[in-house]
Amino acid sequence: MLENPRSARVRAVAKLTKRRMRDETGLFLLEGPQAVREALTYGPDGIVELYATPAAADKHTDIARHAAEAGVDLVFTSEQVLEAMSDTVTPQGVVAVARQFPTSARDVFAASPRLVAVCEQVRDPGNLGTIIRAADAAGADAVILTGRTVDPYNPKVVRSTTGSLFHVPIALGGELADVVDAARAAGLHVVAADVKGGDLLAARADGTLARPTAWLFGNEARGLEDDALALADVALRLPIYGRAESLNLATAASVCLYETAFAQRTP
Incomplete structure (x- = not known):
């Protein structure tokens, strides 16, 4: 012992x-x-x-x-x-x-994914771990970390994934512009989560979310910078029906990923 x-x-x-x-x-x-x-x-x-x-x-x-x-x-x-x-x-x-067992964005897109979460400048370990867990639960094909996103092997991230770290590929180190170009070349529609974006419900109704999708999620405090938003094909927001000022990043990402998973599985 x-x-x-x-x-x-x-x-x-x-x-x-x-x-x-x-x-x-x-x-x-x-x-x-x-x-x-x-x-x-x-x-x-x-x-x-x-x-x-x-x-x-x-x-x-x-x-x-x-x-x-x-x-x-x-x-x-x-x-x-x-x-x-x-x-x-x-x-x-x-x-x-x-x-550690990271993969590359190139390998992610070579596998013809239908749903990918891209995290740009996500700094809170608990948020990143929860996003990875939600991506796994929603059947996403990968999570890609860009910019100065927190290390996925940080102990707090690992704990927050509750094992999902071993289920979904995690790609590290790409620049957001390069990742978006690769996503688009692989046939994915690039959607940014942003409070100034269009209505998520309208996008669900018009079939936008049923397409192969790469979601972009930004920093907890600042969201996505203007140059990052400009890279997306469309920006969407979650409606808030109560009096909450906003949603936690990981909560919002979970809803976005599941909305896409539902849309892609609707006959």
Whole structure:
């Protein structure tokens, strides 16, 4: 059992909460039974290390079973070691180290997608993680991160995806203009989510949302800059029927993605 929270091995895992160490190593931190369970199911070859307290292993017996089936060694730790490794205030007793597995926008569009979410300058980890989760739930083919969007391997992003990080391709590092050009070349209609845009309900009625679509989502505070908006074929807004000043970015993105998913599946 690993019992020394100050050991080099424990410190190396804990350092993956920092962007610099994730970039240097190409690794990232997975916390909690759900994230680890999804990794063991959909990407077991990417798991480098797996740790759990005896109590957590007893509670989540399927994790030990899946790890054994995948040939991943499970190392038992003390509660103190697990806490030292974790980014959360109340760890759930299971932590893994995994290899990052980003894809490219080129590969995304080569696969003839019908629904893609493009995040430009999304800075809040919880928002990005929720958008990835919503994209997965809505059957989107990929999420593409442009500009200074937060690192998808940030622990808070990973936790917010609740495992969807392993279900939907995530493409990194493209410039928005290049991504929009590639989307259009692949036959996608480029739609910007913007409070000054046209009515989403009218777009649903006229068939706009039934087309293969790349949604553009901007920064939480500023939205999409004017030059980014100019790249889109059309901008649409969500109607607000109550007295709310606005919608959270991730909530708005979820509605937009689902509206498109509904439209594309309507006979």
